Amino acid sequence: MKILSIIISTLFLLTSSAYAQKTKPSEQGVKTSIENGITTATFKVWGNCSMCKKTIEKSLKVEGVTKANWNVDSKMISVSYQAGKITLDQIQKNIAAAGYDNVAYKGNDKAYDKLHECCQYERKK
Numbered sequence: 001m002k003i004l005s006i007i008i009s010t011l012f013l014l015t016s017s018a019y020a021q022k023t024k025p026s027e028q029g030v031k032t033s034i035e036n037g038i039t040t041a042t043f044k045v046w047g048n049c050s051m052c053k054k055t056i057e058k059s060l061k062v063e064g065v066t067k068a069n070w071n072v073d074s075k076m077i078s079v080s081y082q083a084g085k086i087t088l089d090q091i092q093k094n095i096a097a098a099g100y101d102n103v104a105y106k107g108n109d110k111a112y113d114k115l116h117e118c119c120q121y122e123r124k125k
């Protein structure tokens with residue numbers, strides 16, 4: 001009986017830690033897939049126009065990111081990266097530092113204020 005309770009508590013710990021990982025803020029509202037060692041994450045980034053697209057994508061011209069494409073219409077970004085070189089969290093921080101709200105972080109206010117008038121999108125609530 002003691003062994004059984006150890007097994008049950010181990011299972012409980014495993015499932016609860018798996019649950020905790022799934023609900024990390026940086027991973028909420030993010031779809032990821034891995035192919036040939038490259039992770040691709042898709043998530044929402046608030047923004048308006050093609051100038052926003054340039055700014056958002058420029059914030060991801062960093063080591064480890066192999067591709068970044070923000071869609072003006074759907075406001076979804078698709079980022080491909082090498083998980084050993086950069087984390088999803090860092091990617092989302094870079095976008096926020098450029099002034100853009102995203103699923104995990106609110107955009108930096110000073111950077112937002114410096115954006116072109118047409119780029120001052122309606123902020124995430």
Ligand SMILES: [Cu+2]
Nearest residue numbers: 049051052119
């Ligand atoms: Cu814009």
